[in-house]
Amino acid sequence: MVTPPGARRALVWSFANTAFGKFGTLLISILIARVLGPEEFGTYAVALVALMAVLSVNELGVSLAIVRWEEDPRTIAPTVTTISVAASLIFFGVAYAATPAFTAAMGDPQATDVVRLMLVCVPLNGLVATAAALLQREYQQGRRTAADQVNIWLGAGISVALALTGFGAMSLAIGRVVATVVFSIMLLVFSPLPLRFGWDRTYAGALLRFGLPLAGASIVVFAVGYSDQLVVGAVLGAQALGFYLLAFNLASWPVSMLSQPVRAVAPAAFARIQNDPERMDAGFRAAFRLLLVVALPVCAFVAGAALPIVTFVYGEVWAPAALALQWLALHAVLRIAFELAYDFLAVRRRSSTLMVIQIIWVLALIPALLVGANLGGMQGVAIAQLAVAAVVLVGCYAWALSRAGVHVGALVRTSIVPVLGGVVAGVGALLAAHLIELDLLAALAAGTFALAVIAGTLALSRESMRVLRPDVVAAEEAS
Template identity: 35%
Template sequence: MTATVSSGPAAGRVSRGLGWSLGGTIAMRVGSVLFGILVARLVAPAEFGVYAVALTVWTILTTLADLGLGSDLIRARDMEPRAPTVATMGLGVSVGLATTMALAAEPIALAFGSAESTGVIRLMAVSIAVFGFTIVPSARLTRDFRQGALFGINGLGLLSSVVVALTMILAGAGAEALACGQIASQSVIALGLYVVTRTVPRLGFDPALARESLAFCLPLAAANLLSWLLLSIDNLIVSRTIGPEQLGLYVLAFNISSWPMSALGAAIRVVALPAFSQAATPRARNRGLVLCMAPLVTIATVISLGLAAAAVPLVTLVYGERWEPAAAALTGLAVFGGIRVLFDLVATFLIAAGETRAVLAVQVAWVLAMVPAMMIGADRWGLAGAGWAHVAVVAVVVAPLYLRALARVGVRTGDLLRPAALPILAAVPAAAVSVWVGGLGAGRLLTLVGVAGVVLVLYALPLLPWWRARFTRLRRLEPDPLPEGNPS
């Protein structure tokens, strides 16, 4: 992301922030995966499905609770005058949503066809109220590229979640244990943010600043809500179409497919937003996006290709034989997981450019296309159809809309796609050989090793010199020559 910053010291801060963000996010993801593996071996799929319902509702409402206020503070030239107003609005929204979630727990659970989820949904509402306290101090650390501090705080949150959840699971609790772990995690994170920033909650309200902030935030909040809605509405459709137990399998597959997004997308986003926002000129900002695309496509493809080709041995070896049906959904979802990383970077770029309405328009179209696609896919082809429905929608609907939005701010489609063509085309023979290896009927561990070897030998190693050259150019702020008159 350093290509978007013009000064040496700023570029160094971005590089250090990106390094901490990537390393910290990967470490956090590894910890979460290990915890998930342990939970999967202690909790039955039906119980995990109950928690998945509550987690779906929590994810949507937490996204809405942020309201885009954190992004507004990160983009602001001086965040301090805005902070008390933002804190007041954020806390009011989060407490209101938490109350609504608790009161509506029973009808929400019934809508998912899982009455057992009512109590867990009410428990999860507590963590939404706590979330409101984190908006301002989190934005302060992100704005200053203090990713090391954020990693430490989130690590303590994860540790508290593990301790609380495992203690309760071993004591005989089921889905409630996971919900209490989430409450513990959010509480520790909120406390840690204030300790590290050496601040205390400050509330206030300036009507003029509130109106200015909402003008930016409301389209972004709606876009974020729709973004999580389209990643959660599939849970509702799967649960109602093929049952809550199948939802547990589907959520496990979706979590695995999100590894690229968790390891790359989340780490890059928190650095990309301030980096793109602080670009000296629109041209520098646009070139930064173009330079980032090729290395990111390569890494996302490596991970997604491996997950898709080794779906069955990966699921059964890591989570156990009873989770094997989840592999049917994982193949398509793995492809979607890699695409999500790229789309997340594009959305972050558009937000930094002030194009929140464009992001909202894409999310609206995405949701409208996803609902019928998911209903048809799940009904006709079960878990596999649900997974591939995501890929069909992003290829036919979402990608063209994002390219059009980028063109409006000066990023030409050809400049963006040309660097990504080679890593995408190189994945085709590697994918074909990986499928052949998976069909040989060897032992699952041997198949997993074989697929990993194919991806390494036929894809990662041949592309390594090309990828290193692109990454070096990005770090040194050396863009590819652009055609004369290109506005990007």
């Protein structure tokens, strides 16, 4: 896979951005969870689900066209902005009106005001969609990092201060909105192009044809990503949702740390070599292996040491969250793999295939979640997530990748070492959790062992690293 200097710098900035951001978010979430407790945390979860639902389709998928546009993006930027803002205003109005019905269905009518305040982020997101896409296209992750860090720390500071003064779940909503306003201003200032509205019929139709299938897929992606929280809230109540949200956030930490930085630059990098199938195949397999080399031991560590991690970091009152965390952490490995595959298939213009895969996922997942919630509570929901992903999605993505030019057999073979590393790390974490009584020592021992496993498997993955090295890529291009 081509990794030009701009992409390499962007990847470094993106990883640093995610690392600092997740570290800050983790610290703040600890404070918030200890101050609010599971029930108030559940109210915030209801608002967050509503916001994510709208944001999943907010700009109709058209901003991604800027990243992949082969010509000068200035030709389509005004039209993209017009579509994004108009769509976001419409979605905001519909969601605002539907909020009371939504919160009642979630079993928490008192969350209505929190949800409505959070929805203010929707039109702001539409306003800066073009700017965000332009920064990604130009590998300006340094500027994006500055905006993201201000967003995280400003929002966190406001939320913690208000939570300590008794604002409850509303403190998180206020912090989120204020920070989003500042974040939006920064993106507009940093954007390579000024904010402009316009309408070009020549491009509008093409943009909508490109974006709508992706937006449709994003709706289903939202259903996949948040139907578990919807089921937990509706079936088990707000307090259970608070426990589950904490477990989900902890399980998502490896996904954010490992997958999001790669996804920030992977679409543009894949797009540069989309006309060279062999290099696309080799690049995908190399990136896939290196992601798994790190992701599997990390996720296995979180799964095996779930109870000591939760009780040490958040306190004994949050111990029930470990029941879901141990399964959600294993599911996180598959999420990381699926997201890389999703980006690859999107660049290969397999939008319809992605839509079919997501629909199959939802159709299989929702019944499984309902059964899991009624039979096993939070733990049953988490097990259902993992089972459907492993049984249904692995096969679907393998089929799609094969049709897109990836040698699936070779992909499986290159995954053997990472899988073995994950098993070893998981067994070590389980032993540490059961044999060491002090939570801190158990978590530290399991984490240290996982790092050692990662170091060993990386040493066995030099060929994959060689494929992605810039000098090797340059030599191949010269030949």
